[in-house]
Amino acid sequence: MIxxxxxxxVDGALDRALPGMHVAxxxxxxxxxxxxxxxxxxxxxxxxxxxxxxxxxVDCHVHVIATTVNVGANAMLPDALVAHxxxxxxxGMLHRGFTTVRDLGGCTLGLRLAWEERLFEGPRLVLxxxxxxxxxxxxxxxxxxxxxxxxxxxxxxxxxxxxxxxxDECRRAAREELKAGADYIKVMANGGVASPTDPIAYxxxxxxxxxxxxxxxxxAGTYVAAHLYTDAAIARAVKAGVLSLEHCNLITAETAKxxxxxxxxxxxxxxxxxxxxxxxxxxxxxxxSVAKIDDVRLAGLRSLETMRDAGLPMAFGTDLLGxxxxxxxxxFAIRAQVLPAQEVxxxxxxxxxxxxxxxxxxxxxxxxxHADLIVxxxxxxxxxxxxxxxxxxxxxIMQGGRWVKGGRA
Numbered sequence: 001m002i003x004x005x006x007x008x009x010v011d012g013a014l015d016r017a018l019p020g021m022h023v024a025x026x027x028x029x030x031x032x033x034x035x036x037x038x039x040x041x042x043x044x045x046x047x048x049x050x051x052x053x054x055x056x057x058v059d060c061h062v063h064v065i066a067t068t069v070n071v072g073a074n075a076m077l078p079d080a081l082v083a084h085x086x087x088x089x090x091x092g093m094l095h096r097g098f099t100t101v102r103d104l105g106g107c108t109l110g111l112r113l114a115w116e117e118r119l120f121e122g123p124r125l126v127l128x129x130x131x132x133x134x135x136x137x138x139x140x141x142x143x144x145x146x147x148x149x150x151x152x153x154x155x156x157x158x159x160x161x162x163x164x165x166x167x168d169e170c171r172r173a174a175r176e177e178l179k180a181g182a183d184y185i186k187v188m189a190n191g192g193v194a195s196p197t198d199p200i201a202y203x204x205x206x207x208x209x210x211x212x213x214x215x216x217x218x219x220a221g222t223y224v225a226a227h228l229y230t231d232a233a234i235a236r237a238v239k240a241g242v243l244s245l246e247h248c249n250l251i252t253a254e255t256a257k258x259x260x261x262x263x264x265x266x267x268x269x270x271x272x273x274x275x276x277x278x279x280x281x282x283x284x285x286x287x288x289s290v291a292k293i294d295d296v297r298l299a300g301l302r303s304l305e306t307m308r309d310a311g312l313p314m315a316f317g318t319d320l321l322g323x324x325x326x327x328x329x330x331x332f333a334i335r336a337q338v339l340p341a342q343e344v345x346x347x348x349x350x351x352x353x354x355x356x357x358x359x360x361x362x363x364x365x366x367x368x369x370h371a372d373l374i375v376x377x378x379x380x381x382x383x384x385x386x387x388x389x390x391x392x393x394x395x396x397i398m399q400g401g402r403w404v405k406g407g408r409a
Contacts, residue, residue: 001025001026001027001040001043001044002024002025002043002044002045002046002371002398002401002407003022003023003024003025003038003044003045003137004023004024004025004041004045004046004053004373005037005038005045005046005047005048005052006020006021006047006048006049006051006203007021007022007023007048007050007051007052008021008024008048008050008051008052008053008268008367008379009021009023009033009052009053009054009374010017010052010053010054010345010376010379010381011055011345011346011349011363011364012013012342012343012346012347012348012350012351013348013350013371014342014346015340015381016032017052017094017379017381019050020035021033021034021035022031022034022036022037022055023038023055023365023373024034024038024040025371025373025401026040026397026401027125027401028202028308028370028371028400028401028402029367029368029369029370029371030175030365030366030367030368030369030371031367032367033365033366033367036082036144037271039155039231044153044407045376046236046396046407047201048375051273051375051376051377051395052371052375052376052377052379052380053365053373053374053375053376054097054345054349054365054375054376054380055349055362055363055364055365055373055374056097056098056099056100056123056346056362056363056370056372056374056397056398057096057098057099057141057316057348057349057374057387058098058099058100058101058102058314058315058349058352058356058362058363059093059098059099059100059101059102059123059314059318059328059352060101060102060315060352060355060356061104061246061267061269061316061318061319061320062093062101062102062103062104062314062317062319062328063103063104063105063106063107063113063160063319063320063321064086064089064093064101064103064106064107064122064125065082065086065106065157065158066088066104066106066320066321066322066323067081067082067085067089067109067158068079068283068284068321068322068397069143069283069284069285069321069322069323069324070283070284070285070322071147071160071195071281071321072141073132073139073284074158074159074160075153075156075158075159075160076156077158077240078156079157079158079335081154082157082158083110083111083114083157084158086107086110086111087114087119087120087156089325090115090120090121090122090123091120091121091122092325092326092328093122093123093325094121094122094123094395094397094399094404095121095390095391095404096213096328096329096389096390096391097322097329097374097387097391097394097397098123098328098358099123099224099372099374099397099399100122100125100358100362100363101123101124101125101126101180101353102122102124102126102127102128102355102356102374102386103126103127103128104123104128104131104163104186104225104227104246104319105130105131105139105162105186106130106131106157106158106159106237107125107129108126108127108157108180108181108200108251109127109131109180109181110146111125111127111157112125112127112181116263117140117238118210119358121404122330122341123399124154124362124370124372124399124400126183126184126356126358126378127181127188128135128177128183128184128185128225129154129177129180129181129182130154130159130160130161130162130177130187131160131161131187131188131227132160132164132170132174132177132185132187132188132213133146133161133162133163133187133204134161134164134165134188134198134204134205134209135150135162135163135165135197136198137163137186137188137191137198137204137205137248138188138190138191138192138195138198138228139160139161139162139163139195140160140163140197140198140263141160141195141196142162143166143183144196144197144244150162150163154176154303157185158365161186161188163225163349165210167209167212167283169206170212170213170334171207171212171213171216173362174216174217175216176213178217178220179221181394183222184223184224184225185213185216185217185222185223185224185225185316186215186224186225186226186227187205187210187213187219187225187242187377188204188205188223188226188227189203189204189205189210189225189226189227189228189233189236189242190202190203190204190226190228190230190233190250191204191229191230192227192229193273193276193293194227195205195270199359200229200230201230202235203230203232203233203236204298207236207239209298210224210226210236210237210240210241210242210300211240211241212322214240214241214242214287215241218241221349222357223239223242223243223244223357224241224242224243224244224333225242225243225244225245225246225267226242226244226245226246227246227247228245228247228248229247229248229249229250231250231251231252231255232252234248234250234251234255235255235258237345238255238258238259238262242264243262243263243264243265244265244267244355245259245264245266245267246266246267246269246317246319247268247319248266248267248268249267249268249273249297249299249300249303250299250303251266251303251306251307251384252306253306253309253310256306256307256309256310256311256312257310257312258311259310259312260310260312263314265312265313265314265315265316265351265354265355266307266312266313266314267315267316267317267355268300268303268304268307268314268317268335269317269318269319269329269331270297270300270301270304270334270335271308271318271320271327271328271330271331271334272318272319272320272321272324273293273297273300274297274327274330274334275320275324275327275330276293276297276321276324277293277297279323279324280293283322283323283324284322286327297382300334301334301337303337304335304338304339305338308343309337313351313354313355313391314347314351315348315351315352315354315355316331316344316347316348316351316352317330317331317345326387326390329387329388329389329390329391330388330393332344332345332348332384332385332387332388333384333385333388334386335347336384341380341382341383342381342383344384345380345381345384345387349363349364350363350364351363370399370400370402371377371398371399371400371401372398372399373396373398374394374396374397374398375394375395375396375397375406376395377392377393377394377395378393386387391405395400
């Protein structure tokens, strides 16, 4: 039992901190939140003396098994090496204050089971298994002259995606990922930067294929997330019933309004394009991919304004690869160039929980929620950069009621 006293709570719900709050934690969850002192016999106590208390942060777009920038090469690495590297990547995320992440392709149930057995420190994992891609799509990392069958990718931990073509294959692939423990389904519905043979403008998967994947997810009580850049690709994905719109750099106001009306949410990932621009080539990104970066990077900030004005909710995402994972928290400062700090913070707390369908369990400080908490030096509503770096301004991090940093483990 732990009681945190005299806290100023910041969760993105308000444009100011909520002062004088007290939070009791027991059994891994928040037991009580009060504006009065909490009497709990035998509890350990932490007096913040007016310091900032936040819910653990949520990154809704990561690739924890992407241990190299060249994702094609990553797919060929031994599973054991990928697993150990992924554990290191996830430990870094947790120590930046990210207590939950949603993996958008590659991470399997085995890694989550290892985390649940506390074999390594890391954020709570929400999984899609392998992302679904058409031949030559964003999940197909074979070069132009590589004619190998892609069936091997299903069993490789380092592979972000798998290939499925046609309605029947898409249906089967979606069912197989759900059977293997996927919480939702991810599809590659547009060209991408990291893949070698698909220009950004390429539309991927027929509308019929998209609809059948959405149908399979809906029958399992879940949803589909789609990799999307161009307005045309976003519009057809929304029409097919996709609810989680990843990236969205080239979205127009009309499509953003239609997406909002359909109940969809967006997950921009601006930091990855800046990181790829500055470091991609040096870290092994192919020349064909480097040439595509500015096609989406330069429109990123404008897309945030477009989606905000259209009322399309946006969750926090980063989409970093390899050594660039260390730049995860830079996303806060990038978004703060055009959005108020409150909205940026909410994207990694309340809005993130909504996208992950975990409202009331993560991204908030409320009775019954996971006791995922961070203590920040200063007020991030005044300076969102306090959430940057490697958790440098976080004196305490708690996950599931256990201290990861500060306090007692």
